[in-house]
Amino acid sequence: MDAPQVERIEGLPDNAYRELKPGEVYEPLIPAAARVAEVTPRAIALGLAMTVLFSAAASYIALKLGQGIETAIPIAILAVGFSALLTRLGRRSSTMLENLQVAALGATAGIVVGGSVFVMPAIFVLGLDSRSGFAQIFLVPFLGAVLGVLFLIPFRRYFVAEMHGKLPFPEATATTEILVTGEKGGSAAGVLLGSMGLGFALDYLAAGFAAWRDTFTTALIPACEAFTTRLKAIFTLNTSAAVMGLGYIIGVRYAAIICAGSFLSYWVLVPLVARIGAEVPTGLFPGLPPVAGLDAEAVFGSYVRLVGI
Template identity: 45%
Template sequence: MEQEKQLTSLPENAYRELKPGEEYTPIMPASSSPREVTPYSVTMGIVMAIVFSAAAAFLGLKVGQVFEAAIPIAIIAVGMGNVLGKKNMLGQNVIIQSIGACSGVIVAGAIFTLPALYILGLDAAFYQVFLSSLFGGLLGIVLLIPFRKYFVKEMHGKYPFPEATATTEVLISGEKGGNQAKLLAVAGLIGGLYDFAVGTFGMWTEAVSTRICAWGQVAADKFKVVFSLNTSAAVLGLGYIIGLKYAMIITAGSCLVWFLVVPLVGSLADSIDPAAMASLLGVTRADIMADPQRLFTAENLFAFIGKPLGIGGIAMAGIIGIVKQSKIIRQAVGLAVSELGGGNKTQAAATERTQRDLTMKRILTILIATLVSIFVFFHFGLLDGWVQSVTAILIVFVISFLFTTVAANAIAIVGTNPVSGMTLMTLILSSLVLVSVGLSGTTGMTAALIIGGVVCTALSMAG
């Protein structure tokens, strides 16, 4: 009876801080030997990764936000196990959701940077895109492993891990015979029918704007005030996933730009020098003088003024994140170094199944091999000189190492990885540094974006 309780219920201290001397015994204790890596779990995990990668890529390219797939994949894993009549599936379900949840990881690393190669018309080979994602994924894995004990064991109960907590509850409910997969299937069917009605029959427009009304047109033209709402099922579902708090933060940022910044700049347009406005909007002075009203639309002001302000805010948030996490970096690296120096004693003391990690020597070996491979890729497949290649590999390693902690800490606290902001910061820094070592033009832009792709994928994987 005690064993059955242990298999289907989390310990009382699963989510709270441990008292001095208190030990945490997980639902699959170190003494047990659960089935985890099996042909079924690996195959299902790969299938989930393929399906959700396609969904994540579509949504990411459409709205610039990649959803975290761990929760829906966990629900599907539980549902499939129940349908197939499988028992004691907790270990295998963990593997399924762990493999499947990587779907949005590489996608996020690619879609935030690499599409710019094609938007700018740069000549990028397939192998460059492929290797940037591959090496970025490897780098994210090996850089995060030394931080695991700090975030998961040393800080037990101090971080909420919101998404991991939700995933855990779903997987535990599967051991109790939960049927959450039915809810996901119904939600998917409703979302599909909703978008089908919009896209196929045009029953209503996907993006509703106040410009459809006479008063809205006047407000947009005269006061540069526009209210727009995207009604697609993907965006509505995204709001549920990220939660009310962060949906409100995103909304607040949009309102600040659309209802304050854009109207303010629009009201000052007449007093701004036409040459300055032409430079700001990316057009010639003749265009400004020929038709100023068409160029000073609310949408143009948002694109050329509002978006750069947002990008700057995100970049500064990344810098602040590194400064705030400096203590965490020191503590986590200290744990890793002490393990490396402990040798066989540390390894012997950590023989429990639940505390098994790759040894620090192996991690360093993989890290060095990955960095050497990236250097070879940069030198022979992207850049021309040794100085540029060395500079590029230093950028990748230093920024990936520092931002890995920011990504992990963000996931631990809010469940959302600020990859896009940190990638923008990477692109800015790498561009400035590469220009300083003589790299510019289309080669420099391609190099900066490929470097950004490596770093972005590493941060996504770490998160």
């Protein structure tokens, strides 16, 4: 029996975004029996290259923002652009499954880097760095990745198939939409590459030419000095394209939750800790500095951040 032919993909079906009705079945864009190029030398080579490149990029953003990113999203954009370039050069364009393999391989960069950046520093905080070496730093993320894959195999069917539509998976949905858009080709794929170029230009102007500050803060406004120095209330806003794109991807609801937590921290907890600490000559807890000599950012870093952790 011949394998079913894959029709031209025009977009995700409506039931990809919602819970399935009783008896309704979600049909994948590419049937399991379809013969489509997937694991190819091109996909593996490009995926490994993206892993190396985005390991450095994900480390930078995680250390700068304190929050990791889903590297599969920009990697999917680059994979789509690479496929479009091959088409213009008269070569075979990559299939959606090949682009998916590239994104899947490259996505391991964000996962491993996230675990390393947020977990491995604990070794130095606990003063155990003299007992660790390259082998440990390599083996811990590697074994963690293996363990994650082994746990993902049984959980994937339950969380992805049986709970279809109940969990948002915003970043995975964005990656899928990018791959589908690239399969459609034309101006839709151009929008993705144009958005990436615009983000690069904005960050380059801010960091390279100092056209504006990467982080806006009321501490630089003289009229807000009373709030900053006396009440220890401060407002900061990161203007980088990465943060704006991350907020767009996770959506208004989850961005609002993060924003509410930030307002609670900087406008309620930091001033409250500063007010209480002003009456105590020593630190509020053993090993922490006195609050009286700290600014708003230092109060957050030494005391309030522990609440979130």
